[in-house]
Amino acid sequence: FLQVASPVPQGPNKWHEQFPIAKGQRQSPIDIVTSNAKVDKALSDNPLKVSYSNNCCQSVTNTGASFQVVVDGAGTEISGGPLDSTYKLVQFHAHWGPLGGDEGSEHTVDGVTYPAELHLVHWNQKYKDVGEAVDKPDGLAVIGVFFSRGKEHAGFKPISDLFAKVPRKADKVDISFNYDPACLLPARRDYWTYLGSLTTPPLFESVTWIVMKDPVEVSAEQLAALRNLLWETPSGEGQMCNNYRPPQPLQGRLVRST
Ligand SMILES: COc1ccc(N2C[C@H](O)c3cc(S(N)(=O)=O)sc3S2(=O)=O)cc1
Ligand SMILES: [Zn+2]
Numbered sequence: 001f002l003q004v005a006s007p008v009p010q011g012p013n014k015w016h017e018q019f020p021i022a023k024g025q026r027q028s029p030i031d032i033v034t035s036n037a038k039v040d041k042a043l044s045d046n047p048l049k050v051s052y053s054n055n056c057c058q059s060v061t062n063t064g065a066s067f068q069v070v071v072d073g074a075g076t077e078i079s080g081g082p083l084d085s086t087y088k089l090v091q092f093h094a095h096w097g098p099l100g101g102d103e104g105s106e107h108t109v110d111g112v113t114y115p116a117e118l119h120l121v122h123w124n125q126k127y128k129d130v131g132e133a134v135d136k137p138d139g140l141a142v143i144g145v146f147f148s149r150g151k152e153h154a155g156f157k158p159i160s161d162l163f164a165k166v167p168r169k170a171d172k173v174d175i176s177f178n179y180d181p182a183c184l185l186p187a188r189r190d191y192w193t194y195l196g197s198l199t200t201p202p203l204f205e206s207v208t209w210i211v212m213k214d215p216v217e218v219s220a221e222q223l224a225a226l227r228n229l230l231w232e233t234p235s236g237e238g239q240m241c242n243n244y245r246p247p248q249p250l251q252g253r254l255v256r257s258t
Contacts, residue, residue, distance in 0.1 A: 028196030155183030
């Protein structure tokens with residue numbers, strides 16, 4: 001029988017054909033115009049509380065669109081800040097650009113891009129599981145952390161060293177060591193927050209975004225390690241890169257700031 005190769009995923013500018021919400025009212029990412037962000041004292045009065053445990057990470061998988069560190073929910077909770085309830089970490093992944101380039105982040109700050117952006121995905125505990133939460137307006141909270149190119153990030157190294165072990169889609173390796181994802185957060189916990197969506201299909205408008213203001217430095221080698229992950233390109237298997245969605249219309253949304 002004719003072997004039908006799995007279709008190469010279509011780029012962001014085609015997603016609206018299958019996911020009309022791509023042209024919705026609260027899509028992500030966005031360009032954060034810092035002069036339009038409104039400082040909200042309530043955010044600092046009730047500080048964002050991040051309490052992760054250091055044995056929550058189970059495995060790293062190549063999803064065919066990014067790496068994904070799967071986390072079991074034990075003791076990995078965030079609350080406070082813009083959140084009205086407790087959310088639990090379910091996975092973290094990233095988006096990045098071409099080798100050596102400065103584009104790659106999904107959110108931009110006054111038009112400035114970073115070489116990569118980490119997403120820590122959490123689901124609202126008022127729902128019974130992430131599947132129920134994933135398409136609800138208050139279902140998810142994602143913490144975005146910008147990666148800048150600089151010195152090696154010791155905390156990211158145990159993870160970036162695993163990418164070479166999961167080159168192909170669905171490859172998976174267990175994480176046998178204790179790992180606390182909080183080490184990936186910048187020291188200064190200031191952030192911007194706004195209501196948005198998943199940045200990949202199905203693009204559900206279910207995300208309270210918390211984008212940390214300060215980037216964390218990772219080395220050029222750690223950024224290059226992201227390209228040990230492979231994916232399908234129109235000309236066959238290639239290095240995974242440019243897996244980021246560009247900024248979407250703000251549609252009048254307010255971005256708040258600590
Ligand atoms: C069946 O519907 C589903 C809905 C969502 C998902 N997920 C995978 C998505 O790729 C995705 C993208 C996220 S991002 N870039 O942080 O905005 S978060 C997230 S997910 O883990 O929720 C899976 C199935
Ligand atoms: Zn993401």
